[in-house]
Amino acid sequence: xxxxxxxxxxxxxxxxxxxxxxxxxxxxxxxxxxxxxxxxxxxxxxxxxxxxxxxxxxxxxxxxxxxxxxxxxxxxxxxxxxxxxxxxxxxxxxxxxxxxxxxxxxxxxxxxxxxxxxxxxxxxxxxxxxxxxxxxxxxxxxxxxxxxxxxxxxxxxxxxxxxxxxxxxxxxxxxxxxxxxxxxxxxxxxxxxxxxxxxxxxxxxxxxxxxxxxxxxxxxxxxxxxxxxxxxxxxxxxxxxxxxxxxxxxxxxxxxxxxxxxxxxxxxxxxxxxxxxxxxxxxxxxxxxxxxxxxxxxxxxxxxxxxxxxxxxxxxxxxxxxxxxxxxxxxx
Numbered sequence: 480x481x482x483x484x485x486x487x488x489x490x491x492x493x494x495x496x497x498x499x500x501x502x503x504x505x506x507x508x509x510x511x512x513x514x515x516x517x518x519x520x521x522x523x524x525x526x527x528x529x530x531x532x533x534x535x536x537x538x539x540x541x542x543x544x545x546x547x548x549x550x551x552x553x554x555x556x557x558x559x560x561x562x563x564x565x566x567x568x569x570x571x572x573x574x575x576x577x578x579x580x581x582x583x584x585x586x587x588x589x590x591x592x593x594x595x596x597x598x599x600x601x602x603x604x605x606x607x608x609x610x611x612x613x614x615x616x617x618x619x620x621x622x623x624x625x626x627x628x629x630x631x632x633x634x635x636x637x638x639x640x641x642x643x644x645x646x647x648x649x650x651x652x653x654x655x656x657x658x659x660x661x662x663x664x665x666x667x668x669x670x671x672x673x674x675x676x677x678x679x680x681x682x683x684x685x686x687x688x689x690x691x692x693x694x695x696x697x698x699x700x701x702x703x704x705x706x707x708x709x710x711x712x713x714x715x716x717x718x719x720x721x722x723x724x725x726x727x728x729x730x731x732x733x734x735x736x737x738x739x740x741x742x743x744x745x746x747x748x749x750x751x752x753x754x755x756x757x758x759x760x761x762x763x764x765x766x767x768x769x770x771x772x773x774x775x776x777x778x779x780x781x782x783x784x785x786x787x788x789x790x791x792x793x794x795x796x797x798x799x800x801x802x803x804x805x806x807x808x809x810x811x
Contacts, residue, residue: 480543480604488613489603492531492654494675501547502601505531505592507656508671521661521668526597529630530642530655533590533600534616539609542578542588545602549573553593556638559586561647566636587614591637594630620676621651624668625683627785628725629657635788644795649802651679662687663694664702669709677714681802682706683722683768685744686784692736696743703751707763720764720805723748725772725794728783745769749811756810766805771797 483489485503487496493505508516508525520526533544542557549571557565557578567576578590592598605611623629623642631640638644646653654675656668664684672680684703688694694702703721710719723745724730730741745767752765772779772786772794779790786794 480541481607483603483605483611485600485603486613489533489535490531491534491616491652493528494654494656494671499599502599504597504599507531507654507658512667515667516665521658521665524630524658524661527595527630527659528592528598529594529637529640529657530653531592532637533588533592533603534614535588535611536585536614537588537605537609537611538583538585539605539611540579540581540583541606542581542590543602543604544576544590544600545604546574546576547599547601549593549596549598551596553596553598554636555593556591556636557581558589558591558638561587561589563636563638589614589638591643594634594637594640595632616652618650618652619678620654621646621649621679621681622654622656622672622675622677623681623683624656624662624672625722626657626662626687627659628686629655629662629683630659631657631791632659633781633785633787634791639788639792639795641791641794641798644792645798645802648796649799660687660691663691664688664706666705666709669706672706673710673713677717680710680714680717680719681722681766682720683724685724685741685748686727686730689724689727689730689735689739689741689744690784692739695737696739696747699739699744700747700751703748704755707751707755711760716762718762718764718806720766720802721748721752722766722771723768725768725786726774726777726780728777728780730784753811764805764808765811766801771801
């Protein structure tokens with residue numbers, strides 16, 4: 480097999496690409512600003528590749544990726560024309576993924592990188608007699624921000640996270656800013672979203688703030704207002720939907736250390752969206768998490784909080800219709 484030039488054009492869904500001696504490492508923050516996202520690049524989650532993929536058009540019947548040793552076991556998915564063709568499971572320490580048996584003729588390939596770990600790609604190879612070129616993605620750009628429920632570590636594989644499923648069904652170019660355990664509405668997260676190109680922005684907020692007791696009921700609305708107003712500095716008319724927490728079993732009734740429950744959070748989110756709508760934001764919308772994944776779906780939660788692989792499939796398949804309804808409703 481022959482090596483293809485390893486350049487930025489192959490990568491999609493990353494915020495930044497770090498060129499290291501050993502290869503290219505994708506990030507979901509600007510890697511040069513690592514220190515501005517404490518602790519450790521949002522607790523080490525920004526180097527994880529959820530939603531990041533390679534896109535190419537090629538006639539090769541095999542495709543190989545080389546990378547630095549994986550920190551933990553992971554999966555990579557190869558899609559052809561947007562449909563999952565082959566899934567590879569790799570052990571911790573793995574350094575190569577080989578997709579074989581690809582159909583003959585030119586085809587559009589996407590290779591989704593792991594949603595549970597980072598990766599530094601060192602090589603991309605195809606058959607000697609084949610050709611390949613980077614495949615642009617001209618679909619509208621969608622940024623989704625959230626917690627582990629958006630990062631989707633427990634999805635069955637990288638292309639089966641709910642944001643990837645929803646992006647495929649709705650026709651969006653995805654950037655996934657789901658940071659497991661770290662969706663705390665930090666000012667830098669708002670600035671990051673503000674500075675990225677987008678035709679749609681969704682924010683699924685609240686559950687990490689409940690779990691970490693990171694904000695009191697007194698400060699939750701000011702934090703959300705600040706994030707939304709920061710984003711609006713450069714996205715004045717971009718459709719922006721705020722999604723309240725999905726069903727959370729005991730979190731629905733048990734107060735955390737600061738007196739929060741998920742129902743109280745949902746009320747505060749609705750009040751915040753309504754406030755900004757009344758101040759003239761005609762492009763701000765609310766999506767009720769319980770209408771997306773409610774008590775009737777609770778049996779799919781693996782630990783009372785995370786939907787698990789089957790639940791993520793359900794979230795992905797429902798998202799387009801729930802979002803369309805939210806965008807049509809107008810004021811809450």
